[in-house]
Amino acid sequence: MSFIAPNNPSDVTQELAELGYLASEGLSSSIFLSLSLQRPLFLEGDPGVGKTEVAKTLAKWAQTDLIRLQCYEGLDASQALYEWDYTKQLLHLRAAEATGRASKVGEEGLEEEIYQERFLVKRPLLQAISQLSQNPPVLLIDEIDRADDEFEAFLLEILSEFSITIPEIGTFTAEIPPTVIITSNRTRDVHDALKRRCLYHWVEHPDFDREVAIIRARVPEVTEAFAKQVAAAVEQVRTLDLYKPPGVAESIDWAVALGRLGSMALNEETVLSTLGALVKYREDQNRLQEHGITDLVDCLLYTSDAADEGLGVDLGGRRII
Numbered sequence: 001m002s003f004i005a006p007n008n009p010s011d012v013t014q015e016l017a018e019l020g021y022l023a024s025e026g027l028s029s030s031i032f033l034s035l036s037l038q039r040p041l042f043l044e045g046d047p048g049v050g051k052t053e054v055a056k057t058l059a060k061w062a063q064t065d066l067i068r069l070q071c072y073e074g075l076d077a078s079q080a081l082y083e084w085d086y087t088k089q090l091l092h093l094r095a096a097e098a099t100g101r102a103s104k105v106g107e108e109g110l111e112e113e114i115y116q117e118r119f120l121v122k123r124p125l126l127q128a129i130s131q132l133s134q135n136p137p138v139l140l141i142d143e144i145d146r147a148d149d150e151f152e153a154f155l156l157e158i159l160s161e162f163s164i165t166i167p168e169i170g171t172f173t174a175e176i177p178p179t180v181i182i183t184s185n186r187t188r189d190v191h192d193a194l195k196r197r198c199l200y201h202w203v204e205h206p207d208f209d210r211e212v213a214i215i216r217a218r219v220p221e222v223t224e225a226f227a228k229q230v231a232a233a234v235e236q237v238r239t240l241d242l243y244k245p246p247g248v249a250e251s252i253d254w255a256v257a258l259g260r261l262g263s264m265a266l267n268e269e270t271v272l273s274t275l276g277a278l279v280k281y282r283e284d285q286n287r288l289q290e291h292g293i294t295d296l297v298d299c300l301l302y303t304s305d306a307a308d309e310g311l312g313v314d315l316g317g318r319r320i321i
Contacts, residue, residue, distance in 0.1 A: 006032055020217050021057040022210055030201035040159055040180035042195055045203035047185050048247020055140035055181040064135040069124035071147040077154050082126045089114040115168035128178040129162055139178040145187045156194050214248055219255045226264050230255050233266060236296050242284040253277040268297045
């Protein structure tokens with residue numbers, strides 16, 4: 001089935017929601033423009049806010065392949081583009097020698113044979129550019145801020161032309177450019193030249209109502225009241241100036257963990273026993289235990305009492321019941 005491009009941002013919001021991703025209005029607009037203009041989309045934001053999930057959901061929507069390039073320090077062009085399968089090339093040469101064919105075709109002939117596409121190991125960038133399908137793949141370049149400056153410059157050239165030349169074979173050019181999503185956790189600033197090549201969107205933590213909806217969508221077994229408690233608690237934890245505040249992914253993990261323990265109410269015992277699902281650094285766990293956990297539980301217990309009486313309670317600026 002051919003992918004039908006959306007007509008407006010509302011179409012994007014609706015299609016992503018049907019696949020379980022609840023996008024903000026700004027994010028839906030950025031995705032719509034990226035698809036319409038065939039421009040890479042640069043998503044920046046705190047860890048766990050759903051940047052990577054955008055690419056995964058787009059691939060599901062388009063019913064196409066997701067090709068992921070995970071960036072890291074020291075990543076170079078060969079690891080992102082291609083390399084030759086030396087083991088297969090060596091086996092081919094030995095087979096030619098064993099059968100006597102090597103002497104017939106000669107040295108130049110053997111060299112031409114071993115530098116054919118069947119001996120080429122395609123890495124993510126070449127996979128995305130050379131793939132022939134009705135629906136182009138989604139290319140996810142994840143955590144570009146972890147890569148070196150040199151790789152950024154190389155990537156800028158690739159995204160400008162969507163063309164790669166391999167000296168021994170020739171040039172691969174994408175007939176239809178892949179849908180490109182680039183993410184960054186902003187551990188360092190990415191060069192302006194790369195950002196100018198892309199559309200840009202800063203992905204915020206969701207507001208309270210959207211986080212509740214996300215938890216309900218991803219953990220359907222929890223009640224709405226419990227989802228509100230989790231979302232309110234996470235919202236409070238994010239105000240504690242932690243090293244790594246919990247993102248949406250941690251909200252979902254925490255709701256799942258609490259559900260597996262059979263707890264549909266937050267108290268000091270359940271919070272302590274599931275703390276590892278919510279915050280992932282020892283320093284943050286210590287800070288939460290020392291400064292926030294008792295007050296957090298007391299506030300949530302007050303909220304539950306008010307709910308029993310049918311009252312509304314403002315928690316951290318959000319009316320949660």
